[in-house]
Amino acid sequence: MELPKAVTKGDGRLFLVLFIALVFTLQGQNKIKLKNNDKISFIGNSITQDGRYHMILQSYLTTRYPDLALEVYNNGISGDVADGVLYRFEKDILSLQPDYAFLMLGMNDIQRQLYAEGIEVTQEILKKREEALAHYYSQTTHIVALLKEHAIKPIFLTPTIYDQTAKINQVNDVGCNDVGCNEALAKCAAHIKMLAKENEAPLVDFYDYLNEINHTGQQKDSTFTIIGPDRIHPGDLGHFAMATKIITSVFNPKKLSSIQINAPSNKIALASNCSISGLVSNRKKIKFDVTQEALPFPIPERFKEQKNIVAPLAINEEILKITDLKKGNYQLHIDSYLIGKFSAASLASGIDLSAYKNTPQYLQALEVFELCEAYHNINAKLRTIALIEYKNLKEYTGPDTAEGKRIYLDQELEKQHGKSWYSYLVKMCNSYFKEKPNEEELWKLLTTTRSSIQDKSQPKTHTYVVRKTK
Structure with a gap:
C-alpha cells in the first residue's frame, strides 16, 4: 500500500485510516495459514530440545484445526549454536522436508562465559563479545538463506531472556556497568527482528514479552522469575507464556x-x-x-x-x-x-x-x-x-x-x-x-x-x- 506523498491538515483522518489499514495489511502478511499435512520444525538449543512450548502449541493447533493432519518435529539440540544448526542442517532438518521452521538461537551463541560474574572486562573480552555477536548475525542469516533456498518458510523467534534481575540464590552473569548476558541477548533479538522484517516473515518477540512479565512480577516479588532457578531455562509457566505468544503472534486466534x-x-x-x-x-x-x-x-x-x-x-x-x-x-x-x-x-x-x-x-x-x-x-x-x-x-x-x-x-x-x-x-x-x-x-x-x-x-x-x- 502506497501512502499519499503529501497530506494536508484537513486530510488527518484520511491519513490515520490509511495508516491503520497499512498496519493491518502488514500484520496479515506476517500470519500463516496452515494446510493439511504441513510439517513444522522447531530449530534451536536446549530450550527447544526441552520442547514444552511447542508441545503446548501442538495441543492448540491440533484442537483448533482438527481437520489438519499436522506433523510437528523437535529439532532442538542442547547447547547448540548457529554453527551447529548449519552442521546438522541437511541430515537433521532438511531430511524431514518441513514446510515451516521456527528458529530460535542466541542463548549459547553469545558465549555466556564472556559475561561471567566477577569477570575482568578487558579490551580482549570486549572484542570477543563483539566477535561472538557478529558471528551469530552472519550464521543465522546463513541459516535463513538455506531455509528459503529449500522452500522452507522461516518463522523468527527472538531468544528468550537471561534473568539477571531476579533476587535468587544463583550465580548471575552480569559484568561491570550492569552489562550481562541479557544485554547481549537484546542485540540478538534486534538482529532477529531485522531478519524477520527483511524476509517479510512472522516474528514472535519472546525477548520483550518475557522481560515485561519478569518486570511486572518482580515489582511485587523480587524473587519472581518467568525463567527458572538457573536464570536460563524456562519452566512450565515460561513455556506456556512462550506458546501463547506464538499463538497470538503467528496465527489468527x-x-x-x-x-x-x-x-x-x-x-x-x-x-x-x-x-x-x-x-x-x-x-x-x-x-x-x-x-x-x-x-x-x-x-x-x-x-x-x-x-x-x-x-x-x-x-x-x-x-x-x-x-x-x-x-x-x-x-x-x-x-x-x-x-x-x-x-x-x-x-x-x-x-x-x-x-x-x-x-x-x-x-x-x-x-x-x-x-x-x-x-x-x-x-x-x-x-x-x-x-x-x-x-x-x-x-x-x-x-x-x-x-x-x-x-x-x-x-x-x-x-x-x-x-x-x-x-x-x-x-x-x-x-x-x-x-x-x-x-x-x-x-x-x-x-x-x-x-x-x-x-x-x-x-x-x-x-x-x-x-x-x-
Missing part, C-alpha cells in the same frame, strides 16, 4: 464458539463456529445438539498459575446465551455431565463454558494434550540420540559399534569432569545407549501417536439440556 437461542420462539439466533440441530425449547426447558468446529485449547492443572502471569486468551471463549427464559434457576447438562447451575438472567447475558473444566469437550481436549505429551516424550528420546551424535560423537572416527562409541564417550566425559553440565551429559550418554537400538521403532511410534492425536481431536456431537429447577 478466534473465539471457540458462540450460541444464542431464544427459548419461547424456539429460534437459533446465532451459531458461530458450530452447528445446532434438534432444537426443542420452551420457557422452562431447552434441548439441542451441538457440533463444534474445534475443541477447547486444553490447559492442564500444572499450568493453572498461568492466569496470574499471562493475559487471558479470548481464543477459548465458548459462549452460550439463552434469552427469554422464565425467571428462576436452571441446570445445564451436556450429555450426562452436570456442568452447573445458572439463573435465567446469567443465561440471558451469556455464560462462558471455557470457565468450566467438566464439559465433555474440554475433557476430550485434555486427552488430546496427554497424547501430545506422549508425542513430546517420544521426540525427547529421539533428540537425545541426535544430541549425542551431532555433538559428542561429531569427531568420532572409530567403528560403528556401541562398544567403540562407549569407550570414546567415556574418554570425552572424563575431560568434562567437574563442569556444571557433567551430570547432565552422563545422563544423556546413558540414555543414548538405551534408546539408540530402538531408534527405528521410535520413529514409527511417533507416526502412530500422531495419528492417535488426529483421531482424538475430532469434535463430537453433544446434547445440551437446560432445565428449570424446582
Whole structure:
C-alpha cells in the first residue's frame, strides 16, 4: 500500500485510516495459514530440545484445526549454536522436508562465559563479545538463506531472556556497568527482528514479552522469575507464556464458539463456529445438539498459575446465551455431565463454558494434550540420540559399534569432569545407549501417536439440556 506523498491538515483522518489499514495489511502478511499435512520444525538449543512450548502449541493447533493432519518435529539440540544448526542442517532438518521452521538461537551463541560474574572486562573480552555477536548475525542469516533456498518458510523467534534481575540464590552473569548476558541477548533479538522484517516473515518477540512479565512480577516479588532457578531455562509457566505468544503472534486466534437461542420462539439466533440441530425449547426447558468446529485449547492443572502471569486468551471463549427464559434457576447438562447451575438472567447475558473444566469437550481436549505429551516424550528420546551424535560423537572416527562409541564417550566425559553440565551429559550418554537400538521403532511410534492425536481431536456431537429447577 502506497501512502499519499503529501497530506494536508484537513486530510488527518484520511491519513490515520490509511495508516491503520497499512498496519493491518502488514500484520496479515506476517500470519500463516496452515494446510493439511504441513510439517513444522522447531530449530534451536536446549530450550527447544526441552520442547514444552511447542508441545503446548501442538495441543492448540491440533484442537483448533482438527481437520489438519499436522506433523510437528523437535529439532532442538542442547547447547547448540548457529554453527551447529548449519552442521546438522541437511541430515537433521532438511531430511524431514518441513514446510515451516521456527528458529530460535542466541542463548549459547553469545558465549555466556564472556559475561561471567566477577569477570575482568578487558579490551580482549570486549572484542570477543563483539566477535561472538557478529558471528551469530552472519550464521543465522546463513541459516535463513538455506531455509528459503529449500522452500522452507522461516518463522523468527527472538531468544528468550537471561534473568539477571531476579533476587535468587544463583550465580548471575552480569559484568561491570550492569552489562550481562541479557544485554547481549537484546542485540540478538534486534538482529532477529531485522531478519524477520527483511524476509517479510512472522516474528514472535519472546525477548520483550518475557522481560515485561519478569518486570511486572518482580515489582511485587523480587524473587519472581518467568525463567527458572538457573536464570536460563524456562519452566512450565515460561513455556506456556512462550506458546501463547506464538499463538497470538503467528496465527489468527478466534473465539471457540458462540450460541444464542431464544427459548419461547424456539429460534437459533446465532451459531458461530458450530452447528445446532434438534432444537426443542420452551420457557422452562431447552434441548439441542451441538457440533463444534474445534475443541477447547486444553490447559492442564500444572499450568493453572498461568492466569496470574499471562493475559487471558479470548481464543477459548465458548459462549452460550439463552434469552427469554422464565425467571428462576436452571441446570445445564451436556450429555450426562452436570456442568452447573445458572439463573435465567446469567443465561440471558451469556455464560462462558471455557470457565468450566467438566464439559465433555474440554475433557476430550485434555486427552488430546496427554497424547501430545506422549508425542513430546517420544521426540525427547529421539533428540537425545541426535544430541549425542551431532555433538559428542561429531569427531568420532572409530567403528560403528556401541562398544567403540562407549569407550570414546567415556574418554570425552572424563575431560568434562567437574563442569556444571557433567551430570547432565552422563545422563544423556546413558540414555543414548538405551534408546539408540530402538531408534527405528521410535520413529514409527511417533507416526502412530500422531495419528492417535488426529483421531482424538475430532469434535463430537453433544446434547445440551437446560432445565428449570424446582
